[in-house]
Amino acid sequence: MLGFIISEKPGQADAILQRLAQDLIVQGVRLTGAVQETTRLSANQKKSMALHLLPDGPLIGISQDLGPMATGCSLDPDGLEQAVGLMAAALERQPQILLLNKFGKQEAEGRGVRPLIGEALARDIPVLIGVGREKLPLFQAFAGDMAQELPRDLPALLDWCQQHMTV
Template structure:
């Protein structure tokens, strides 16, 4: 049964999602999607956003290094779309889709939004981190399928 778990973003969200992914894999579930962490910038600017394939096949940097004093959005939309395509190829046969964030791209119907819809249509469980400022947009996107949960409380049975 399709369901989507929204995990509120905190300083520990990325680590908690990695623990959840490990638990699900140990339980025999097949995972797809990406988890996020940060890597230092060579220029001394903000840390890079790094996405790791939930199944361990690839790692990709999705941010641009704009320099130490730069502001504004550092997301590289092309890099994000490349990651989405790679995850889409791994989606068939998966039980769970992990999405690192429901962000501006998803709010606008891009990024992982189409893949989340595809996963839900296929009956998969989707787990996505949502920042407080994106909660309304996410709720509008997911509707009644959205369940807010702490990663430690999410449990699904293998098919």
């Protein structure tokens, strides 16, 4: 009950997961999780990242401004942990599926949404997550043979959700 899609480039998984979430919400599916919204006002400006918590918000910033010369990761771990806490609380409402934007560096190190994935699976809530190609070996080490790779195809993802989500 752990499905994943591979993102070959930044934002690829975000776009399809956002469309999937919208379709599931329209169908009346009880879901929780988060999709990432990334904005950049100009080509030379750092991107601003936020998680839109499903199904209907809030929007939580997960990037921090490290200054114009910074080259490191701009992820705000406090913002991410706040979002994870709210998603964990949402598991109490017994969603039918958990959608997560990505398995990244934080998750590879045991933080971020990683504990949330385990909690959802322990409650028999299926999880669908995006995984960047570069993080795939780390995700596979975490998930083992429990995870199923899915195509980045909206009808196929909707079908997988319908087959696996709880009633």
